[in-house]
Amino acid sequence: MIELAPSVLSADFARLGAEAQAAVEGGATVLHVDVMDGHFVPNITIGPPVVASLRKVSKVPLDCHLMIERPDEFIPAFAEAGADWISLDRTLHLIAAHGCKPGVVINPATPVHAIDEVLPLVHHVLVMSVNPGFGGQTFIRSSLKKIELLSNIRESRRLGFRIEVDGGIHRDTVADVVRAGAEILVSGSAIFEQGNPSENARQLLKSALDAAKQPVQDLSSAVAGAADGANSLSLP
Numbered sequence: 414m415i416e417l418a419p420s421v422l423s424a425d426f427a428r429l430g431a432e433a434q435a436a437v438e439g440g441a442t443v444l445h446v447d448v449m450d451g452h453f454v455p456n457i458t459i460g461p462p463v464v465a466s467l468r469k470v471s472k473v474p475l476d477c478h479l480m481i482e483r484p485d486e487f488i489p490a491f492a493e494a495g496a497d498w499i500s501l502d503r504t505l506h507l508i509a510a511h512g513c514k515p516g517v518v519i520n521p522a523t524p525v526h527a528i529d530e531v532l533p534l535v536h537h538v539l540v541m542s543v544n545p546g547f548g549g550q551t552f553i554r555s556s557l558k559k560i561e562l563l564s565n566i567r568e569s570r571r572l573g574f575r576i577e578v579d580g581g582i583h584r585d586t587v588a589d590v591v592r593a594g595a596e597i598l599v600s601g602s603a604i605f606e607q608g609n610p611s612e613n614a615r616q617l618l619k620s621a622l623d624a625a626k627q628p629v630q631d632l633s634s635a636v637a638g639a640a641d642g643a644n645s646l647s648l649p
């Protein structure tokens with residue numbers, strides 16, 4: 414099942430409720446909330462009070478992507494604020510203990526095998542297709558291979574995690590990620606930067622669903638053509 418998860422990082426924060434609602438009207442079924450502390454990544458965004466405000470205006474699951482130091486200390490506050498999913502690279506049991514769905518994140522330079530052991534524990538794997546920190550970056554095409562590998566591992570080990578992808582998803586990249594096996598599509602600038610979020614969401618979801626209907630292709634040519642994979646080594 415393909416789902417669109419608009420990243421509110423690219424929304425107008427002064428009109429957050431209306432923008433989020435517009436994206437949901439356009440077919441989005443999850444809202445992705447990027448939490449950054451200026452230490453784990455070089456940008457500062459929002460915290461539990463904004464999650465609590467979003468919780469009041471929207472019924473869809475809130476997918477909180479924590480890019481913060483000492484995340485364990487903040488999980489109770491995000492859970493209390495109404496987060497439904499919480500993604501980060503450790504403390505999965507703590508997330509589950511607070512009643513949220515745990516996800517693990519692999520940044521561009523992290524190999525899929527780094528998370529082999531935790532795959533049975535997670536609700537979702539978030540594949541970063543940009544280095545975390547900012548919206549509007551270029552999609553790193555080598556992440557397609559990771560999505561494909563995760564999809565194969567899930568089948569061979571009979572696991573149930575969902576595959577989510579985040580960064581640089583727009584109408585030129587969405588078909589490739591869907592064909593590679595991604596199901597939850599985070600998209601920020603393509604939804605909120607220009608035009609109407611509702612219409613943008615509708616069109617992006619339509620492209621994704623169209624791609625899902627097409628037969629799976631060999632992705633090696635798409636990945637071999639990648640010119641922008643080199644910067645995937647810039648973060649641990």
Ligand code: DX5
Nearest residue numbers: 420545546549580581601602
């Ligand atoms: C980046 C964030 C993303 C970001 C995606 O660190 O995790 O969720 O908002 O934005 P786009 O879709 O513009 O690449």
Ligand code: ZN
Nearest residue numbers: 420447478579
């Ligand atoms: Zn994110």
